Amino acid sequence: MSSLPVRAAVVATGQTDHGRRLDASMAEIAREAIDRCLESCGLQFDDIDAVVAGNMEMFEGIYLVDQYFVGALGALGKPLYKLNTGGTVGASAALACYHLVASGRHRRVLGVGFQKQSEGSTQSAITTVGDPVWERAVMAGAIGNFASMASTYIAESGVTQEQAAKVAVKARRYACLNPHAHLKLPDITVEQVLESEMLAFPIHRLDFCPSSDGACAIVVAAEDLAGDLVEHPAWVHAVATAHDQQYMGDSPKRLAVMRSLQAAAKKAYGLAGIEHPLRDFDVAEIYEPASYAELALYENLSFCEMGDGGRLIDEGATLMDGQLPVNPSGGVLSTNPVGATAMIRVAEAAMQVMGQAGEHQIPDVRRALATGYGGNAWTDIMILSRERPRASAEVSTE
Amino acid sequence: MSSTQAEAFNRDQAIRIEQQITLQYRFAAGYYATHFFTALREEGKILGSRDAEGHVMVPPRPVNGLSGLPMDEWVEVGPDGVLAGCTIVYVPFIDPMTGVQRPVPYGFGLVRFNGADTSIYHLLDATEPEQIGVGKRVEAVFKPREERTGSLADIRNFRLLD
Numbered sequence: 001m002s003s004l005p006v007r008a009a010v011v012a013t014g015q016t017d018h019g020r021r022l023d024a025s026m027a028e029i030a031r032e033a034i035d036r037c038l039e040s041c042g043l044q045f046d047d048i049d050a051v052v053a054g055n056m057e058m059f060e061g062i063y064l065v066d067q068y069f070v071g072a073l074g075a076l077g078k079p080l081y082k083l084n085t086g087g088t089v090g091a092s093a094a095l096a097c098y099h100l101v102a103s104g105r106h107r108r109v110l111g112v113g114f115q116k117q118s119e120g121s122t123q124s125a126i127t128t129v130g131d132p133v134w135e136r137a138v139m140a141g142a143i144g145n146f147a148s149m150a151s152t153y154i155a156e157s158g159v160t161q162e163q164a165a166k167v168a169v170k171a172r173r174y175a176c177l178n179p180h181a182h183l184k185l186p187d188i189t190v191e192q193v194l195e196s197e198m199l200a201f202p203i204h205r206l207d208f209c210p211s212s213d214g215a216c217a218i219v220v221a222a223e224d225l226a227g228d229l230v231e232h233p234a235w236v237h238a239v240a241t242a243h244d245q246q247y248m249g250d251s252p253k254r255l256a257v258m259r260s261l262q263a264a265a266k267k268a269y270g271l272a273g274i275e276h277p278l279r280d281f282d283v284a285e286i287y288e289p290a291s292y293a294e295l296a297l298y299e300n301l302s303f304c305e306m307g308d309g310g311r312l313i314d315e316g317a318t319l320m321d322g323q324l325p326v327n328p329s330g331g332v333l334s335t336n337p338v339g340a341t342a343m344i345r346v347a348e349a350a351m352q353v354m355g356q357a358g359e360h361q362i363p364d365v366r367r368a369l370a371t372g373y374g375g376n377a378w379t380d381i382m383i384l385s386r387e388r389p390r391a392s393a394e395v396s397t398e
Numbered sequence: 399m400s401s402t403q404a405e406a407f408n409r410d411q412a413i414r415i416e417q418q419i420t421l422q423y424r425f426a427a428g429y430y431a432t433h434f435f436t437a438l439r440e441e442g443k444i445l446g447s448r449d450a451e452g453h454v455m456v457p458p459r460p461v462n463g464l465s466g467l468p469m470d471e472w473v474e475v476g477p478d479g480v481l482a483g484c485t486i487v488y489v490p491f492i493d494p495m496t497g498v499q500r501p502v503p504y505g506f507g508l509v510r511f512n513g514a515d516t517s518i519y520h521l522l523d524a525t526e527p528e529q530i531g532v533g534k535r536v537e538a539v540f541k542p543r544e545e546r547t548g549s550l551a552d553i554r555n556f557r558l559l560d
Contacts, residue, residue, distance in 0.1 A: 249517030
């Protein structure tokens, strides 16, 4: 492990009004988030040194996003890096912004994640994620994949459909407090989730995320600038990335045991001095495209013992007034513009630390966790804090 | 867009441009997949790759990513195995091999062949959640030799044995 020379913080975020945005082009939707982001910290495009963009190209079928959107991204004449790490990409872009600043290479870096699911066929596009030789012949889309994973998780943990439905209810009710969220259902009940159409057993329609259009932007700034741009910067205390083997059947207990998430969490918690996540974090924004995934994430992020995710939601520990509020934004279950989704986790965690989360603000947030999980099993973790780190957050070079 | 432009923009009348793009690919399967699919097509055998510690992986591959050991030995696995994950899919999905919507409901899951440490996704010969379950035993149903082309679809699906 080696220390990076510069401390860095998220100082601004911006999000679109996510949903079905037939009124705006891809470039316009990215720009909407960027304009809101820059406006919130008073920066101009001229102040930005470099841009990192995240997007999953196959949803819209445009594979040179960095070229076609250079104007919208305000990146003309600047370093512009385009990433794709699957559903994780927004968090990967956020981590890249952090690395560019913490390394001393740049002082103000703009990160942008965006997606317009309405422009293509989401389930067909998902097919192109699979290995062409080994996996595409028998793919069943994101829903079939998640449903199979949920069955493994249920077999391991004994979690019930009712416990998963409680997660689905929590997400859509909290979405009503978030002006940017897509799927807002103020009166949703557990019964409604269980009675909603079965997409793939045991996943009901209301157990699953919507397909959204949307964008998210952040600015990461160096330590000497951060305090001038926002009253309470969201300081980066730790980041970690890990991934698993290449094929979807390689992980022996998919979802129930998330090897890459456990490895990344262990690394990040160690760097940030997190001993008891449930106690040490004040809020978490985690990547839960299905209700069951949130319960499995509780376990794999060590919010509780393995197999205890259902108990945590039964006890209300992850509600907004619980010990560790999880996804007060409404989460991925309420809003999923894929290329933006994991950056929204980082942005929402940063908003909580900066005190900018509005109606879904958790009081007195000192430390927040953001996670991305996508592709086969690619994991990104970022830990943000109100306190400026003593030394630059350490980044493993393993 | 200026505020004047925004006021004049009727968002409900925004134009959408429709396009259909058909791209054709021919993927070189490479050594490991060619060996595997030839054995599947010609002999109806499932092969895995094994490392010096005895770990067996399907799909076969040059290196065990967990240990870093080369997987330079071939070993026959299956054709029976157990379900590591499973579902019944009700939502329509275009079959990427045919371009035609797969009839619903259908079974889908992760099969761990007996003798292997990893699993592959495949179709299950089941249409009801009661028929399937994690840990249940399954067996590969091969297409007749004359229909096999050298692909994972040479296995029609997996039959539940329990």
